[in-house]
Amino acid sequence: MRTSAVSFPSLLRRRSLIVSVASAAVLVGCSTGSDSAGSGGSTSVSARARARAARDSRGLMGQYDAVLAAHPALAERLRPLRAEVAAHAVAFEEGAASPTATASPSATASASPSPAVPADERSALAALAAAERSLADQRAKALLDAPGELARLLAAVAAAGAGHAYLLTKGDQ
Structure with a gap:
């Protein structure tokens, strides 16, 4: 049996880079334009859906922050996904009157308590992967009722979340 010359960390970085580039390209294409073109009263529906999606992303960032705080050794692996x-x-907050967009961990502070983090790294990664999968599924369902641009953004972010779940679990096999 022949072993690959590519190490796991470089393979993970390569996969993460591919997912990152694909996500960035889709986000740039999907986050411009107006959701209200020809949608009549769907602007407020779109605004509420965007706010909910942004809140969900901020919540997921809080989970990443909690895992990073509990398991600093995972920082190299998790920081690109958290970013x-x-x-x-x-992207979801775009067009909001006062976006709270920032990539710093302090921006995710909220009234809700920090999520419980499993004591071992493998379980912590599995919990993050489950959260990514769950949110990706939720967004895939939500895009069915969303107007054009928002639907495309939800689809792109759902795909990225599925990619994150894959990256979070693949290293354990």
Whole structure:
């Protein structure tokens, strides 16, 4: 049996880079333009959906922050994924009167308590992967009722979340 000359960390970085580039390209294409073109009263529906999606992304950032605080050794692996989640929040907040978009951990502070983080790294990664999968599924369902541009953004972010879940679990196999 022949082993690959590519190490796991470089493979993870390469996969993460591919997911990051693809997500960034889609976000740039999807976050411009207006959701209200020809949608009549759907502007407020779109605004509420965007606010909910931004809040969900901020919540997921809080989960990443909690895992990073509990398991600093995972920083190299998690920071690129967390940065993408921050970019998703920014994309959903676009057009808001006063966006709270920032990639710093302090920006995710809220009234809700920090999520419980499993004591071992493998379980913490599995919990993050489950959160990513759950949110990706939720967004995939929400895009069915969303107007054009928002639907495309939700689809792109759902795909990125599925990619994150894959990256979070692949290293354990």
